[in-house]
């Protein structure tokens with residue numbers, strides 16, 4: 001399966017131009033969509049899940065126009081929206097059973113088997129009789145992904161799934177997603193958390209203010225940042241002077257003051273050593289370039 005997004009524009013009624021000429025190819029496996037709040041990620045997700053029609057441009061799924069084939073697309077789609085909430089007093093398994101019925105699983109025996117398999121997969125089997133609205137935040141999110149997965153969708157879209165989760169739950173959630181990507185499916189993961197992408201996605205795009213500012217494998221983003229990440233040992237006085245001038249990624253206390261990691265196009269005039277770049281550095285580097293008005297990275 002493949003998704004081709006071509007020159008997509010979304011202009012809301014109030015004039016907000018939320019997507020600007022977005023063109024992307026998405027292939028099998030896990031695709032990360034990274035960008036700060038307001039970048040246009042949810043807008044793109046809402047179009048992909050057929051909840052909204054774009055102002056202009058097209059989306060093709062296996063060559064078929066998304067908008068003209070909404071019913072077929074919905075059959076292969078699993079969606080975990082950003083604001084997934086349920087106020088249901090149903091038990092966890094009952095909620096999933098209900099989701100299965102909505103997804104078109106009519107045969108009760110098959111549906112129950114799917115419910116049990118999914119409860120097991122997302123680690124909620126023990127909690128199957130607990131009321132869904134009494135689950136912890138992380139468990140609710142896992143129930144959210146389970147409801148998105150029932151009926152074996154081939155296109156799975158998850159919008160900001162790890163926001164607000166503690167680190168253990170975040171890792172657990174990522175592992176569930178990367179297990180899924182072993183199958184022949186497309187998973188689109190939208191997030192503003194770099195760690196979600198670095199540990200799971202083989203391909204990605206970065207959005208900023210509605211524009212695609214990078215697309216390709218995360219390694220390419222990282223390699224274009226190499227040589228621009230520095231470790232600098234500074235005294236507390238030097239730190240005070242530099243802290244507003246450079247984009248500081250981290251600070252570690254040392255005997256003389258601080259070891260500071262910065263991302264910068266120019267070598268800082270301190271005892272600065274180049275260190276290997278990671279995806280977080282690359283994200284900051286790109287965003288800085290863009291906000292500085294230099295888009296020719």
Ligand code: ADP
Pocket residue numbers: 012013014016017018035036037038039040041042043044
């Ligand atoms: P993200 O998911 O990356 O945070 P969104 O797609 O939610 O970004 O928003 C992109 C832009 O579109 C923002 O400027 C946001 O304020 C605007 N926007 C989102 N939804 C609407 C709406 N229903 N009406 C008007 N503007 C909107």
